[in-house]
Amino acid sequence: MMARMSIQQRLESLGIELPVLAEPAPSCPTCVITGNLLYVPGSGPLPIEGKLPKGKLGREFTTEQGKLFSRSAGLEVLAVVRRALGSLDRVRRVVKLQGYVNATPEFEEHSLVMIGCSDLMVQVFEANGAHSRSVLGAASLRSNVPVIIDSIFEIAL
Amino acid sequence: MMARMSIQQRLESLGIELPVLAEPAPSCPTCVITGNLLYVPGSGPLPIEGKLPKGKLGREFTTEQGKLFSRSAGLEVLAVVRRALGSLDRVRRVVKLQGYVNATPEFEEHSLVMIGCSDLMVQVFEANGAHSRSVLGAASLRSNVPVIIDSIFEIAL
Amino acid sequence: MMARMSIQQRLESLGIELPVLAEPAPSCPTCVITGNLLYVPGSGPLPIEGKLPKGKLGREFTTEQGKLFSRSAGLEVLAVVRRALGSLDRVRRVVKLQGYVNATPEFEEHSLVMIGCSDLMVQVFEANGAHSRSVLGAASLRSNVPVIIDSIFEIAL
DSSP states (O other): OOOOOOHHHHHHHTTOOOOOOOOOOTTSOOOEEETTEEEEEEEOOOOBTTBOOOOOBTTTBOHHHHHHHHHHHHHHHHHHHHHHHSOGGGEEEEEEEEEEEEBOTTOOOHHHHHHHHHHHHHHHHGGGGOOEEEEEEESBOGGGOSEEEEEEEEEOO | OOOOOOHHHHHHHTTOOOOOOOOOOTTSOOOEEETTEEEEEEEOOOOBTTBOOOOOBTTTBOHHHHHHHHHHHHHHHHHHHHHHHSOGGGEEEEEEEEEEEEBOTTOOOHHHHHHHHHHHHHHHHGGGGOOEEEEEEESBOGGGOSEEEEEEEEEOO | OOOOOOHHHHHHHTTOOOOOOOOOOTTSOOOEEETTEEEEEEEOOOOBTTBOOOOOBTTTBOHHHHHHHHHHHHHHHHHHHHHHHSOGGGEEEEEEEEEEEEBOTTOOOHHHHHHHHHHHHHHHHGGGGOOEEEEEEESBOGGGOSEEEEEEEEEOO
16 A cells, blocks of 8 residues: 655655745735635745846746746745645645736736646646636736735645 | 526526537636635636637727626636536525726726626626625736636535 | 723724715625625725825825825725624634735835735734735726725634
8 A cells, every 4th residue: 555645745756845935024914724725925936046036928028937937936835835834735725826927918828827836736736736717917016026826725624 | 386496597588698618628727616615717708709809998998898798708607607516506606706807007997897797697696696896907818808707606515 | 800902992092983984886896705704895095085096106106105095995994894794893804905006017016005904904903913915016997096905804603
């Protein structure tokens, strides 16, 4: 009988390392658990060589880069969830991803950008990673980050 | 004693025909049921003569057209919900509609656009169709569709 | 033994007066309670001397003004919640604030704008006011209001 892999083991087998999170400021938005739902604050992509990526899809960044940014924001989401729950094994499923893409008025490939984050969730949680999703092009985002992912998870209490 | 009409009968009495949905791609965002809530992926307006409407409110489209598009996106939502639940009679109420209107920076009639979808929900579900709602003007939307409706329903298990 | 202050008493001790709400139009979006969650329709800032503030962050309004507008929208939210529940003492916690900031493509201080509403919730509900949050820059908002707050509360049944 083969034991089921923990999510931490799966992350390792996939070669995925979650970022180390800074201590949250006390006044910062926080994760909220209500019933079986975990609401995660909007998360942006991780810094690259210490610098936050900044710019819009359709101008500074290509769709392919945007896909990497949405995956990167997904890694931040997972690190935040792990800290909130103690372990990612408490995630029963991904309920909802809502993507905000910092985009020009002409940009049309929002769904392709979101695939980066969506694929990450399915890689990590398999069938339980399938989720509801929506995405829109924002006129601007905080600190001019290219993408923000807002998310809801169902958890075991 | 008059039997209560099924939602399917009501749709017919209202002359509303829901669209035939394409088979969803396996990697696509999906409906998610958690507790009594059904999260529906963001839905856009149906194609007109095989072509997806494309453009912005305040430029290519008038508010009156936008209202029809938001109703049309609502029909897509209902078809998706019916497929997910087997029957629309399992809907206990519409909880939330969140509208993204593909709009110019000058556009101000987002609420009027949303009335198309809001009215549809009340027509179909009557008192149970009353919902919470928000709407914003997006800088751009996927494939340049004019409106996307994100939604949550309460369902009977 | 000191009795716990009611939220109404706390509002008074903070010098916060909630606005008198107009009668809602029957066709308007409404508050929805599902399980222990209260979904509140998107709320904008209160009128100033009878006139709704109109304009974009980064153009007509500074970040400091935006912060006041988001606090003002939060007051509207609280008034709507009080009407829906009868008393703010039924609020168990603030679950989620989602901010839409009417902003230029260059604006970057969305988080600072949101602090106005976030701080209000913590002032009023103390530890139960800590919430999950996301914010984006909208290309446009209804009636050109500078900010809209979408929110979810956990309530005692």
